[in-house]
């Protein structure tokens with residue numbers, strides 16, 4: 001008899017996460033502890049459950065800009081090396097407990113300088129925290145590896161500096177670069193110098209595109225900037241036409257993205273909150289997966305979007321009937337798309353992912 005698919009069983013299978021923001025995944029109690037230590041009086045609640053509910057409700061705003069406002073609280077309490085290391089270590093513990101075996105976690109170092117930390121100190125503190133978290137997970141019998149992505153914020157003008165920082169730490173598990181923040185009004189081409197530099201350095205980068213703004217943003221990210229992956233990319237469906245008889249027509253951009261196997265870092269729950277999709281059942285991930293785009297499933301912000309990798313898969317199972325074979329497909333897609341070396345990716349696919357699903361697929 002095959003193992004039933006539910007939240008508890010999904011937590012046990014190996015999962016791969018490519019798109020998760022460090023400042024969007026704090027435990028509510030940690031936000032409270034750190035706020036107290038920092039003397040930050042701006043939190044809307046002092047009780048962990050209430051605070052968790054507040055973040056999810058406030059982020060459930062219908063717009064990316066309002067969703068992003070909630071980060072002012074998490075960023076405010078992440079201004080010391082100790083706080084950054086704690087948040088990073090707990091992030092790894094939480095992912096490992098959820099059955100994530102490989103994750104790329106991103107954050108914008110420039111946001112953590114309010115009390116004078118240097119960019120180097122910030123990166124070092126977070127890397128220490130990740131290594132600490134990996135060790136703690138291993139002590140619990142959980143194998144997990146974390147790669148870091150450094151983000152520059154679209155509304156600021158520091159992308160060249162942050163790209164340089166990412167390259168300097170490339171041998172210390174900083175595996176790539178991204179730009180995040182409000183999309184409308186901040187096209188990715190504003191950061192062309194950073195992307196050109198990264199390409200010259202043979203470094204990897206993804207770009208948040210096609211979340212709050214449509215096809216032009218995706219096209220620029222791929223064709224002008226050279227992004228290897230797309231953060232969200234949901235609006236690529238605007239370039240796909242499905243006729244009443246079910247026949248499907250891909251436009252040139254959608255075809256290019258599918259033909260080139262460009263990975264889409266899809267984050268269903270987050271998209272519902274920012275208004276990029278109406279419900280999980282109507283989320284473009286269903287169509288895109290059916291059309292065999294290189295789709296991956298991600299959390300974006302576990303605190304604000306009140307989700308985990310397992311809860312995202314449980315919701316997708318509910319909406320689209322995905323089973324173990326589909327979940328393995330998503331995990332392999334994500335692992336193929338990771339920014340670590342090819343041999344390391346293969347090793348995780350062959351030694352961890354496939355054995356993890358083998359018994360379920362018999």
Ligand SMILES: O=c1[nH]cnc2c1ncn2[C@@H]1O[C@H](CO)[C@@H](O)[C@H]1O
Pocket residue numbers: 021022023024064068071075106107108111151180181182208211270300301
């Ligand atoms: O879905 C998103 N789209 C764009 N920007 C985001 C999203 N989620 C978080 N951030 C932004 O990325 C920064 C670095 O982690 C966060 O501070 C937040 O402002």
Ligand SMILES: [Zn+2]
Pocket residue numbers: 019021180208231300
């Ligand atoms: Zn994101």
